[in-house]
Amino acid sequence: xxxxxxxxxxxxxxxxxxxxxxxxxxxxxxxxxxxxxxxxxxxxxxxxxxxxxxxxxxxxxxxxxxxxxxxxxxxxxxxxxxxxxxxxxxxxxxxxxxxxxxxxxxxxxxxxxxxxxxxxxxxxxxxxxxxxxxxxxxxxxxxxxxxxxxxxxxxxxxxxxxxxxxxxxxxxxxxxxxxxxxxxxxxxxxxxxxxxxxxxxxxxxxxxxxxxxxxxxxxxxxxxxxxxxxxxxxxxxxxxxxxxxxxxxxxxxxxxxxxxxxxxxxxxxxxxxxxxxxxxxxxxxxxxxxxxxxxxxxxxxxxxxxxxxxxxxxxxxxxxxxxxxxxxxxxxxxxxxxxxxxxxxxxxxxxxxxxxxxxxxxxxxxxxxxxxxxxxxxxxxxxxxxxxxxxxxxxxxxxxxxxxxxxxxxxxxxxxxxxxxxxxxxxxxxxxxxxxxxxxxxxxxxxxxxxxxxxxxxxxxxxxxxxxxx
Numbered sequence: 001x002x003x004x005x006x007x008x009x010x011x012x013x014x015x016x017x018x019x020x021x022x023x024x025x026x027x028x029x030x031x032x033x034x035x036x037x038x039x040x041x042x043x044x045x046x047x048x049x050x051x052x053x054x055x056x057x058x059x060x061x062x063x064x065x066x067x068x069x070x071x072x073x074x075x076x077x078x079x080x081x082x083x084x085x086x087x088x089x090x091x092x093x094x095x096x097x098x099x100x101x102x103x104x105x106x107x108x109x110x111x112x113x114x115x116x117x118x119x120x121x122x123x124x125x126x127x128x129x130x131x132x133x134x135x136x137x138x139x140x141x142x143x144x145x146x147x148x149x150x151x152x153x154x155x156x157x158x159x160x161x162x163x164x165x166x167x168x169x170x171x172x173x174x175x176x177x178x179x180x181x182x183x184x185x186x187x188x189x190x191x192x193x194x195x196x197x198x199x200x201x202x203x204x205x206x207x208x209x210x211x212x213x214x215x216x217x218x219x220x221x222x223x224x225x226x227x228x229x230x231x232x233x234x235x236x237x238x239x240x241x242x243x244x245x246x247x248x249x250x251x252x253x254x255x256x257x258x259x260x261x262x263x264x265x266x267x268x269x270x271x272x273x274x275x276x277x278x279x280x281x282x283x284x285x286x287x288x289x290x291x292x293x294x295x296x297x298x299x300x301x302x303x304x305x306x307x308x309x310x311x312x313x314x315x316x317x318x319x320x321x322x323x324x325x326x327x328x329x330x331x332x333x334x335x336x337x338x339x340x341x342x343x344x345x346x347x348x349x350x351x352x353x354x355x356x357x358x359x360x361x362x363x364x365x366x367x368x369x370x371x372x373x374x375x376x377x378x379x380x381x382x383x384x385x386x387x388x389x390x391x392x393x394x395x396x397x398x399x400x401x402x403x404x405x406x407x408x409x410x411x412x413x414x415x416x417x418x419x420x421x422x423x424x425x426x427x428x429x430x431x432x433x434x435x436x437x438x439x440x441x442x443x444x445x446x447x448x449x450x451x452x453x454x455x456x457x458x459x460x461x462x463x464x465x466x467x468x469x470x
Contacts, residue, residue, distance in 0.1 A: 001030065001031040001032075001033065001181060001220060001221070001222050001223060002027060002030045002031070002032050002033070002217075002222055002223060002224045002225070002226060003032070003033045003035060003213050003214075003216055003217040003220070003222045003224075003225045003226065004023070004024060004027065004032050004033070004034050004035070004213075004226045004228060005034075005035040005036075005037070005191060005209055005210060005212070005213035005225070005226065005227050005228060006020045006034070006035070006036055006037065006133075006228045006287065007037045007209065007210075007227070007228065007229045007230065007287075008037040008038055008039055008040035008041065008042070008043075008129075009040045009229065009230040009287075010037075010228050010229065010230065010287040011036060011037065011039050011040075011129050011132070011133060012039045012040040012041075013039075013075055013078065014075050014078030014079045014080075014136075015078075016287070017075065017079065017132055017133055017136045018079070018136055018140075019287060019288075020133065020228065020287065021133070021136050021137045021140050021142065022140075023228065023287065023290050024137065024142065024186065025140065025142060026290070028142070028186070030223075030224075031181050032186055033177060033181070033186070033187045033189070033216065033217075033220065033222070034133070034144070034186060034187070034188040034189070035189055035190070035191045035209060035212055035213040035216060036126060036129050036130050036133055036188065036189070036190055036191060036209070037125075037126065037129065037191050037192065037209040038125025038126050038128065038129050038192070039071075039072070039075070039125070039128070039129050039132075042068070042071075042125035042128065042129070043122055043125045043192070043206065045064070045068050045125075046068070046100070046121050046122050046124060046125055047118065047121075047122060048064065049061050049064050049065055049068065049100070049104060049121070050103075050104065050107055050113055050117070050118055050121050050122075051113065052064060053104040053105075053107040053108045053113075054107050054108065054111065054112070054113040057108050058104060058105050058108035058109075061104050061108070065097065065100060065101060065104065068097075069093060069094075069097040072093055072128050072132065073090065073093060075132055076089055076090060076093065076132060076135070079132065079135060079136050079139065080139070081135055081136075081139050082139070085135055085138070085139060086135075089131060089132070089135045092131055093128070093131070096124055096127060096128060096131075099124070100121060100124055103117065103120060103121050104121070114159070115159035115160045116157075116159045116200065118159065118160060118203075119159045119160060119162075119193075119201050119202050119203045120200075120201045122192075122193075122203055123150075123190075123192070123193040123201045123203060125192075126149070126190035126191060126192055126193055126209075127190065129190075130146055130188060130189070130190050131146075133188060134146050134188055137186070137188070142186055143184070143185045143186060144185065144186045144187070144188050145180050145185050145186070145187055145188065146187075146188050146189065147176055147177055147180070147187050147188065147189040148189070148190075149189045149190040149191070149192075149193050149194060149212070150193060150194060150195035150199070150201060151172065151176065151195075152169060152172040152173050152176055152177065152189070152216075153169060153193070153194030153195070153212065153215070153216075154168040154169065154172065154194060154195065154196070154197055155194040155195065155196060155202045155204065156196070156202075157196050157200065157202070158202075159202055159203070160203060160205065161204065161205045162194055162196075162202035162203060162204050163204075164194060164204065164215055166215065166218070166219065166274070168197075169215060169216070169219045170219040173216060173219045173220055174219075174220075177189075177216075177220065178220065189216070190209075190212075191208065191209025191210070191211075191212035191213060192204060192205075192207075192208045192209045192212060193212075194212075205268075207265075207268050208268050208270070209268070210227055210267055210268040210271040211268045211270045211271050211274075213225055213227065213271075214270075214271045214272070214273070214274040214275050214280075214282065215274050217274065217275065217278075217280055218274035218275065218277055218278045218280060219274075221278065222280055223280070223281075224280065224281050224282075224283060225275055225280055225281070225282045225283070226282075226283050226285055227266075227267065227271070227282065227283070227284045227285065228285045228286075228287045229266060229284060229285070229286070229287060230286070230287060230288065231247075231266060231284075231286060231466070232247040232286045232289065232292055232294065232295075232464065232465065232466050232467065233247040233248065233249065233266070233284040233285070233286065233292075233293075233294040233295030233464070234247070234248045234251055234256065234259060234264065234266050234267070234284055234295040234297075234310060235247055235248065235266070235310065235466055236248060236309070236310050236311065236450065236453075236454050236457075236463070236466075237310060237311040237312070237313070237446055237450055238263075238264055238265055238266065238312070238313070239311070239313050239442070239443065239446045240443075241442075241443035241444075241446050241447050242446060242447055242450045244450075244454075244455075245450075245466045246454065246457060246459065246463040246464065246465070246466055247292075247294070247295065247463065247464040247465060247466050248295055248309050248310055248462060248463065249293055249294075249295060249296065249461075249462055249463065249464050250295070250296050250297075250298070250301040250302060250304070250462060251295060251296075251297045251301060251309060251310075252297070252298065252299065252300065252301050252431070253272050253275065253276045253297060253298070253299055254429070254431045255297075255309060255310075255398050255399065255400075255431050256271075256272050256282070256297045257269070257272045257273075257276075258312070258396065258398045258429060258431050258432040259310055259312045259396075259398050260272070260312075261314075261349070262312040262313075262314050262349075262394055262396035262398070262432065262434060263312045263313045263314030263315070263394065263396070264310065264312045266284055266295075267282075267284070272297065275297070276299070279299055281296060281297065281298045282296075282297040282298075283295065283296050283297070284297070292464070292465075293464060303400065304400065304461070304462045305400070306399060306400060306462055307399050307400055307401055307407070307408045307453075308397045308398065308399040308401075308408060308453040308454075309398060309399040309400070309462070310397075310398050310399070311395065311396065311397050311398070311446055311449050311450060311453070312395075312396045312398060313393060313394070313395050313396075313442055313446060314349070314363070314393060314394040314396075315393040315439055315442060316390075316391075316392075316393070316439065317349065317361050317362060317363055317364075317392050317393060317394055317436075318361070318362045318364055318367045318388065318389065318390040318392065319359060319360075319361050319362075319388070319389045319390075319392045319422055319423070319436055320359070320360050320361075320362065320367070320377075320380065320386060320387070320388050320389075321357065321358070321359045321386065321387040321388075322337070322357070322358050322359075322360070322380060322384035322385070322386050323356060323357050323358075323384060323385045324356055324383065324384055324385075325383060325384060325385055327356075328356070328383075330353070330356060333356070333358070333383075333384075334358075336383050337358070337360070337380075340376060340379045340380060343376075343379070344375065344376040344379070346362050346364050346367065346376060347362060347363040347364055348360050348361065348362055348363075349361045349362065349363050349394065350394065350423060350425050350434060350436065352423055352425060359422075359423055361392070361394065361423065361436055364376075367388070367390065389422070391438060391439050391440075392422065392436055392437065392438060392439055393436070393437060393438070393439040393441075393442045394434050394435070394436050395434070395435045395437065395442060395445050395446060395449065396432050396433065396434040396435070397412055397432065397433050397449060397453065398431055398432045399431065400431070401430055401431060401432070401433070408433060409424075409426060409433055411452055411453070412433055412435070412449060412452070414452075415448040415449060415451070415452045416435065416445055416448065416449070418444075419435075419437055419441050419444065419445045419448075420437055420438055420441060421435055421436070421437055422436040422437060422438075423435070423436035424436075
């Protein structure tokens with residue numbers, strides 16, 4: 001059994017949906033389970049609809065909602081279904097649009113948009129795409145059955161960032177999905193969304209469909225988790241400042257986790273966690289070139305001797321330098337910081353200490369962007385003298401750096417001599433080196449690092465082409 005997740009660009013129009021169906025057909029003998037994202041841009045469109053209704057009233061949201069509905073109707077018309085199937089799917093599209101309309105009216109009437117309401121509205125993107133995919137698959141002769149993710153992906157009530165109950169997922173997927181597979185049919189479900197035990201819709205954060213697929217793969221004991229996307233795999237860098245990127249064909253779980261944590265957008269940062277637990281290979285595949293090898297992520301890939309495999313960039317992070325206002329033991333300072341981090345649910349990425357001074361890098365651009373109104377920053381300020389810089393970025397080089405860290409660090413620092421480095425971090429991980437710098441210097445730094453580590457790297461072996469053949 002394999003789990004196949006298709007991202008938003010892989011289902012963004014009728015041609016892409018038909019191509020995804022064709023890919024599933026090719027893997028039919030491997031008992032596929034299909035996980036779908038909303039069509040490209042749909043989730044953010046829904047969020048814009050909700051905020052428009054809140055800020056400008058229901059009438060202002062009418063035209064954008066009609067456009068959102070018509071975009072899906074256009075895809076339906078282009079799928080070439082028979083009249084009966086098209087009519088049936090069209091009726092469901094109408095129902096979904098009317099339900100969204102009622103929620104938007106409620107937002108406008110109450111002048112309130114809670115995270116719970118946001119999750120309810122945002123989940124419709126995946127419901128639309130699943131509806132269209134199922135219709136296309138059935139039209140092509142595939143025996144598919146849609147499983148509502150809200151019935152199997154049970155989460156807590158931490159709306160917009162819900163945490164799944166993996167034991168419950170395993171129990172429910174065994175009861176719901178495995179029987180469909182046993183019948184020789186193909187289950188199709190949604191990524192990104194779930195529900196509380198009381199049936200209240202939740203989401204697990206933007207771009208979390210990868211994570212949904214990995215969770216489901218682990219729960220079902222899949223032999224492989226496939227992430228079908230619009231790139232050839234994990235690249236030597238995803239930054240647009242570099243043109244001559246290459247596809248990295250093999251990565252370890254640790255390397256992939258570091259890359260996704262530090263900004264590589266091909267994978268959601270949590271994707272590899274369930275795969276690691278069950279030792280399930282993850283493959284990143286190019287939906288436009290399904291015969292390409294893509295990137296395979298395993299616990300122990302073939303050693304290559306290549307110290308750097310990829311460069312990740314995470315922009316819009318906040319650096320907070322802190323020194324206690326009065327003499328305080330370091331363990332007390334750390335406890336105070338940890339309590340504030342927990343209270344405001346901040347996301348620390350890097351931490352460095354030197355004597356009583358500390359620098360923390362947070363994946364929370366709003367922490368410093370609203371420096372005079374941020375309650376978290378005010379809380380830090382009651383205990384520490386703080387210097388906040390919200391306009392930072394982290395550039396990380398990732399690869400096989402065990403016993404090579406000194407050489408790799410020297411090479412990296414050698415090409416970053418004209419870059420303003422706030423922090424250079426290595427030690428907690430033997431697969432990455434990270435540099436914190438002003439965001440406006442990121443492009444220059446990535447170009448220099450990419451030239452240093454990848455200029456002249458031949459295709460074949462570890463590296464493959466980054467583009468689908470034209």
